[in-house]
Amino acid sequence: MPYVNIKITREQEALTAEQKAALIKGVTDLLVAVINRGPKTTVVVIDEIDTDNYGVGGETITERRSRGQ
Amino acid sequence: MPYVNIKITREQEALTAEQKAALIKGVTDLLVAVINRGPKTTVVVIDEIDTDNYGVGGETITERRSRGQ
Amino acid sequence: MPYVNIKITREQEALTAEQKAALIKGVTDLLVAVINRGPKTTVVVIDEIDTDNYGVGGETITERRSRGQ
Amino acid sequence: MPYVNIKITREQEALTAEQKAALIKGVTDLLVAVINRGPKTTVVVIDEIDTDNYGVGGETITERRSRGQ
Amino acid sequence: MPYVNIKITREQEALTAEQKAALIKGVTDLLVAVINRGPKTTVVVIDEIDTDNYGVGGETITERRSRGQ
Amino acid sequence: MPYVNIKITREQEALTAEQKAALIKGVTDLLVAVINRGPKTTVVVIDEIDTDNYGVGGETITERRSRGQ
Numbered sequence: 001m002p003y004v005n006i007k008i009t010r011e012q013e014a015l016t017a018e019q020k021a022a023l024i025k026g027v028t029d030l031l032v033a034v035i036n037r038g039p040k041t042t043v044v045v046i047d048e049i050d051t052d053n054y055g056v057g058g059e060t061i062t063e064r065r066s067r068g069q
Numbered sequence: 070m071p072y073v074n075i076k077i078t079r080e081q082e083a084l085t086a087e088q089k090a091a092l093i094k095g096v097t098d099l100l101v102a103v104i105n106r107g108p109k110t111t112v113v114v115i116d117e118i119d120t121d122n123y124g125v126g127g128e129t130i131t132e133r134r135s136r137g138q
Numbered sequence: 139m140p141y142v143n144i145k146i147t148r149e150q151e152a153l154t155a156e157q158k159a160a161l162i163k164g165v166t167d168l169l170v171a172v173i174n175r176g177p178k179t180t181v182v183v184i185d186e187i188d189t190d191n192y193g194v195g196g197e198t199i200t201e202r203r204s205r206g207q
Numbered sequence: 208m209p210y211v212n213i214k215i216t217r218e219q220e221a222l223t224a225e226q227k228a229a230l231i232k233g234v235t236d237l238l239v240a241v242i243n244r245g246p247k248t249t250v251v252v253i254d255e256i257d258t259d260n261y262g263v264g265g266e267t268i269t270e271r272r273s274r275g276q
Numbered sequence: 277m278p279y280v281n282i283k284i285t286r287e288q289e290a291l292t293a294e295q296k297a298a299l300i301k302g303v304t305d306l307l308v309a310v311i312n313r314g315p316k317t318t319v320v321v322i323d324e325i326d327t328d329n330y331g332v333g334g335e336t337i338t339e340r341r342s343r344g345q
Numbered sequence: 346m347p348y349v350n351i352k353i354t355r356e357q358e359a360l361t362a363e364q365k366a367a368l369i370k371g372v373t374d375l376l377v378a379v380i381n382r383g384p385k386t387t388v389v390v391i392d393e394i395d396t397d398n399y400g401v402g403g404e405t406i407t408e409r410r411s412r413g414q
Contacts, residue, residue: 001181001285001330001332001337002282002283002284003141003181003183003282003283003284004280004281004282004283004303005280005281006278006279006280006307007252007278007279007280008278008279008307008311008313009277015311017121017129017131019310019311020121020122020129021121021124021128021129021132022310023306023307023310023311024124024127024128024129025124025127025128026306026309026310027280027303027306028124028126028127029127030299030302030303030306031282031284031299033302034295034298034299034302035284035291035295035299037284039126039127040126040179041125041126041178041179041181041332041333042124042125042126042127043123043124043125043139043141043179043181044123044124044125045076045118045122045123045124045141046118046122046123046124047116047118047122047254048122049252049253049254052224052227052228053227053252053253053254053255054250054251054252054253054277055228055231055232055235055249055250055251055252055253056248056249056250056251056277056317057235057246057247057248057249057317058231058232058235058236058246058249059228059231059232060224060227060228060231061277062224063228070147070192070194070199070388071144071145071146072144072145072146072348072388072390073142073143073144073145073165074142074143075140075141075142075169076140076141076142077140077141077169077173077175078139084173086259086267086269088172088173089259089260089267090259090262090266090267090270091172092168092169092172092173093262093265093266093267094262094265094266095168095171095172096142096165096168097262097264097265098265099161099164099165099168100144100146100161102164103157103160103161103164104146104153104157104161106146108264108265109264109386110194110195110263110264110385110386110388111262111263111264111265112261112262112263112346112348112386112388113261113262113263114214114256114260114261114262114348115256115260115261115262116254116256116260117260123139125139125179126179130139145390155328155336155338158328158329158336159328159331159335159336159339162331162334162335162336163331163334163335166331166333166334167334177333177334178333179332179333180331180332180333180334181330181331181332182330182331182332183283183325183329183330183331184325184329184330184331185323185325185329185392186329187390187391187392190362190365190366191365191390191391191392191393192388192389192390192391193366193369193370193373193387193388193389193390193391194386194387194388194389195373195384195385195386195387196369196370196373196374196384196387197366197369197370198362198365198366198369200362201366208319208354208399208401208406209351209352209353210279210319210321210351210352210353211349211350211351211352211372212349212350213347213348213349213376214347214348214349215347215348215376215380215382216346222380226379226380229379230375230376230379230380233375233378233379234349234372234375237368237371237372237375238351238353238368240371241364241367241368241371242353242360242364242368244353247317248316248317248319248401248402250277250279250317250319252279261346263346263386264386268346293397293405293407296397296398296405297397297400297404297405297408300400300403300404300405301400301403301404304400304402304403305403315402315403316402317401317402318400318401318402318403319399319400319401320399320400320401321352321394321398321399321400322394322398322399322400323392323394323398324398
């Protein structure tokens with residue numbers, strides 16, 4: 001019954017529904033494979049975050065992208 | 070002074086402002102009733118999540134809805 | 139299938155298992171009553187936080203308690 | 208490598224990209240100054256929350272604003 | 277640079293350091309495989325939660341375990 | 346009334362109560378300085394995470410420390 005929250009930036013090329021479904025299935029399968037926790041009530045929530053609102057190393061992702069990183 | 074975060078799916082029939090206010094009042098009252106924590110600085114945040122971004126049992130809620138669950 | 143996270147301070151008189159069970163049942167019932175979300179896969183996680191690690195108004199709860207608040 | 212999540216209400220006058228960048232830089236610098244944690248992989252995520260979805264003291268911020276608070 | 281938080285119950289047989297490392301590596305690899313996000317600054321945090329503090333379906337996991345679920 | 350959550354590793358030399366208080370005061374002051382949000386109900390929660398439970402770049406912090414990073 002684990003709970004998983006994934007926060008990723010919302011890029012110009014948005015995540016597709018298929019990619020989100022693959023993340024949800026993949027992380028649920030991973031938890032079964034590694035720690036054998038029953039998957040039925042595993043909950044996964046994906047938060048897509050604007051690049052202005054996500055910072056790494058003291059800079060927003062928008063700033064990092066503008067510098068080519 | 071508890072902090073409460075509620076994550077729920079954003080369905081076709083959106084939550085009304087009244088429902089959100091009732092959740093915020095209800096959970097604040099519950100914390101007073103059960104553990105007698107002062108309500109003045111209790112913070113409640115409701116996150117509404119797209120059904121593509123919320124998974125249970127390895128499937129997105131979109132997939133579950135399409136199967137009638 | 140909502141997910142709820144409750145963060146509360148860990149006080150000298152600890153929460154009992156009965157209080158935690160009452161919070162979990164109470165918030166699950168509230169979600170059914172207010173927005174009619176199916177309770178079977180509702181997940182509730184309670185985090186107990188040391189009073190040194192919880193701040194309100196720029197002060198730790200430890201500091202507030204020492205001033206009688 | 209700390210992780211910081213900031214949740215604030217989305218007001219009529221939206222946060223600017225400059226304000227968000229200043230929050231991200233400021234909190235990263237604070238962590239270096241106070242606890243000397245390496246900033247390169249410090250992650251900061253800002254969530255902007257509708258005032259209907261944010262409650263303090265059992266009321267939504269929308270309700271508090273309408274009463275002049 | 278995604279951020280992932282995994283919350284799981286702390287069971288009598290604790291998670292080993294190897295299992296935690298496998299979860300962290302596995303979820304980081306999954307994010308690269310599915311959405312090609314650079315892994316260097318991907319952050320994963322695992323929270324282990326007492327079974328009294330984790331509820332599913334309105335009951336604590338402690339209660340569910342005592343009923344053989 | 347912002348809410349801030351800081352997750353940092355629990356190192357051999359633990360954070361002192363003074364450092365935690367400085368983080369809580371510092372981030373509350375930062376929010377006032379940058380976005381002028383009233384500090385009275387600003388909530389800050391610091392989570393200290395075991396180095397086995399915190400991963401960056403696909404590795405636990407324990408592994409990174411053992412390699413001198």
